[in-house]
Amino acid sequence: MSLRISEAVIWQETGEGVSLYHTETGDFHSLNDTGSRIWKLVASDGECEPVMFKLSREFAGSNSAMSRQIVADVRDFIGAMIEQGLIEEVPSEKAEKAVT
Template identity: 70%
Template sequence: MPLTISDAVIWQETGEGISLYHTETGDFHTLNDTGSKIWMLVASDGERDPIVAKLSDEFARNNAAIGRLIHLDVMEFLGSMIERGLIEEHLP
């Protein structure tokens, strides 16, 4: 299912990562390097599988165990962002 950044989120890249402000809840978040990479991939790709594939190519380097860990971590991060209303998942 396609992913998009919520229209209620204002975000920008900073020296510490990506800063997020949810205009409906008033919540602020700052993403670390890994979260920022995932966020940027959501902004550009909007699909779970390509996000996992790009991060696995960059970090796992054909190591299946690390690839599985990346998959789990990305799914957990995306689930958390969806739950908080920062990222939206749409039916195709």
């Protein structure tokens, strides 16, 4: 799954993390360090799986139980951001190339 930050979201890095403003709903959000790291990886990478596994390697190393928990937590975080309209799912380039 490919991801992108919604065009309706204005965001900025702050001293405490990332602040988000959804221009259509008027909602403000402040992300902690971990949420900010996920947000910035989505903004720069755009692919869900690499984001999950980068964070898993970064924080869990070779601890497989911790790695599974991190992957699940990142998946939940991204799902919540999608539900709130902050992140959008888009067709991945790989899927588009396979269809054409």
